[in-house]
Structures are given as structure tokens and as C-alpha cells.
Amino acid sequence: ETGVTQSPTHLIKTRGQQVTLRCSSQSGHNTVSWYQQALGQGPQFIFQYYREEENGRGNFPPRFSGLQFPNYSSELNVNALELDDSALYLCASALAGGRTDTQYFGPGTRLTVL
Amino acid sequence: AQSVTQPDIHITVSEGASLELRCNYSYGATPYLFWYVQSPGQGLQLLLKYFSGDTLVQGIKGFEAEFKRSQSSFNLRKPSVHWSDAAEYFCAVDDRGSTLGRLYFGRGTQLTVWP
Numbered sequence: 069e070t071g072v073t074q075s076p077t078h079l080i081k082t083r084g085q086q087v088t089l090r091c092s093s094q095s096g097h098n099t100v101s102w103y104q105q106a107l108g109q110g111p112q113f114i115f116q117y118y119r120e121e122e123n124g125r126g127n128f129p130p131r132f133s134g135l136q137f138p139n140y141s142s143e144l145n146v147n148a149l150e151l152d153d154s155a156l157y158l159c160a161s162a163l164a165g166g167r168t169d170t171q172y173f174g175p176g177t178r179l180t181v182l
Numbered sequence: 183a184q185s186v187t188q189p190d191i192h193i194t195v196s197e198g199a200s201l202e203l204r205c206n207y208s209y210g211a212t213p214y215l216f217w218y219v220q221s222p223g224q225g226l227q228l229l230l231k232y233f234s235g236d237t238l239v240q241g242i243k244g245f246e247a248e249f250k251r252s253q254s255s256f257n258l259r260k261p262s263v264h265w266s267d268a269a270e271y272f273c274a275v276d277d278r279g280s281t282l283g284r285l286y287f288g289r290g291t292q293l294t295v296w297p
Contacts (some may be wrong), residue, residue, distance in 0.1 A: 108289075
């Protein structure tokens with residue numbers, strides 16, 4: 069059983085650019101959530117996808133968008149990057165309706181915006 | 183709104199000493215409760231979780247946590263800390279709302295272990 073994987077590991081962009089981060093869910097999971105973790109802070113919920121539909125969104129602007137694919141992998145897209153978008157982006161997968169209702173996290177993508 | 187408070191930003195203990203990390207939450211009912219650990223440059227690893235039942239839960243790496251409804255607390259404990267336990271610890275709450283498994287995290291407690 070493979071865990072949650074994310075790519076790339078690190079990324080450097082400049083203000084105004086666009087970025088796409090990728091996540092492969094743990095085998096058998098149908099839900100993926102994305103979190104932003106700024107330096108020295110706990111992760112903040114961005115949004116969640118369940119069966120390819122957005123299923124809840126945190127307090128993030130529309131320039132943060134996502135996709136979930138039929139194989140339950142996912143992308144996080146951020147447009148018009150700002151300096152404050154520099155953070156560790158974490159993906160978590162879960163089996164909705166499963167017995168454990170537990171989120172399993174990937175290693176994250178470190179985004180630096182210059 | 184749901185909130186999670188970890189009042190200790192940084193804790194230092196000697197190897198072999200006992201450890202307690204505090205977590206308080208604000209929520210109307212009993213949420214699902216979690217402790218995660220994060221090593222430098224790593225993602226979050228689940229230590230333990232509480233959904234219902236016995237209020238003392240056992241986790242991996244010798245950690246345990248106790249849910250106290252009257253205090254809205256879910257403190258993490260370990261009787262004897264190892265140097266490899268040095269990491270950042272996050273308490274999280276799932277409010278069991280319409281979004282499946284939406285977690286609210288505290289700001290974390292950084293644990294330093296002296297040899």
C-alpha cells in the first residue's frame with residue numbers, strides 16, 4: 069500500500085506567476101484535502117475534493133483552485149502568486165465514510181515566492 | 183467557530199523525562215481529536231486519535247492522550263522522552279461537519295530534547 073505522495077518537493081516562483089502542485093492519494097482513498105502551512109504556524113484548510121467535486125473550502129481567495137481526477141489524484145493551482153503564498157503545501161487523503169475517518173498526509177511541497 | 187489552542191509554543195525536556203503537551207479546543211459537541219507530529223522538512227504523521235469511547239487513547243511511539251470533556255482538553259503525554267521525539271507536535275480537531283474530515287490545527291508545540 070503506497071502512502072500519499074506530492075510533487076514537486078520544492079518550488080521557487082516569482083510574484084504574479086502561476087503554480088501547479090500535485091498529489092497522489094493513498095490507495096483506496098476517495099477524498100483529498102489541501103492545507104497551507106506558513107512558517108511557524110499550523111496547517112490551514114484550503115479546500116477538499118470528494119469524488120471529483122469540491123466539498124468545502126476554507127478562507128482562501130478564488131485564485132486558489134483545484135482538481136481531483138478519476139484516479140483520485142489531485143492538483144492545487146495558485147494564480148497570481150503573492151509573497152504571502154510562500155508556505156509548505158500539504159495534501160491529505162482519506163476514505164470518506166470509512167471506519168476511521170482519518171486523514172493521511174503527504175510530505176508536502178515547499179513553495180517559495182520571490 | 184472551531185478553534186484549537188496549544189498554549190506552549192516551545193517545550194524543552196531532558197531525555198528520559200516525562201512529557202505533557204497541552205491542547206484545548208472550542209467546539210459545541212465532541213469532535214474527533216488528533217495529534218500529529220512533524221519532523222523538520224516532513225509532512226504530518228498521525229500519532230493517535232480519539233473518536234469516542236475510552237477517553238485514554240494509546241498511540242504510536244509510546245504516546246498517549248486523554249480526552250477531558252469538562253475541560254475541552256486533549257493533552258498528549260509520554261512517560262519517558264527519547265531524543266528522537268524532538269519535533270513539532272500539532273493538535274487537530276475535526277468538527278464532523280459537512281466537509282468530510284476538515285481539520286482545524288493548533289499552532290504547534292516545538293519539542294526540544296536535551297541529551
